[in-house]
Amino acid sequence: MIDILLSLLILAGAIFTFIGSLGLARLRDFYTRLHGPTKATTLGVGCLLIASAVYFSVRDEGVSLHEVLVTLFLFITAPVSAHLLAKAALHLKLRSLTPTLKEGDDTPAHL
């Protein structure tokens, strides 16, 4: 029973990690590329860390909390670094697929 749960968690974690990197490699501009690693990869690594916590809790007959520390740290820092990256990209005025609002406009230019 525990084996099946662990296998599911590990498989889900690995697939989400892969999808995050696939998004990073395939999407077409920086602002869309930012989505892949910051959401999918974080969720994938979170799944893997939970799997590891369950595995060591069952094996050593005591709650294993190291992994929760890494998970917590990762979940706090990922949005912060994504925010800083987006700020840096806006500062450098990187090319975007859909133009954003100019000052004074009510609707975006492509609508």
Add this chain to the structure above:
Amino acid sequence: MLNIVIPIAFALVSLAFVLSFWRLLRGPDAPDRILALDTLYVNTIALLVLLGIHLGSALYFEAALLIAMMGFVGTVALCKYLLRGDIIE
């Protein structure tokens, strides 16, 4: 069941590594490369955790924690440099 799943997971995370590394080499602008580095360190944590389960050793978490901290500090420092042209003002 775990003996089958863990090699598959290793293969998927390694493919994720290759894709991020491709973006690191190619990525047209500096933020793309920083994002690729960020993804690479998160992938490293995933690989270390998998290795810990595979070998049945709890020692790898200290390494994962250290990589998480240093990676975050590195990303923030690089972004700060792009934003301000200086890291410590």
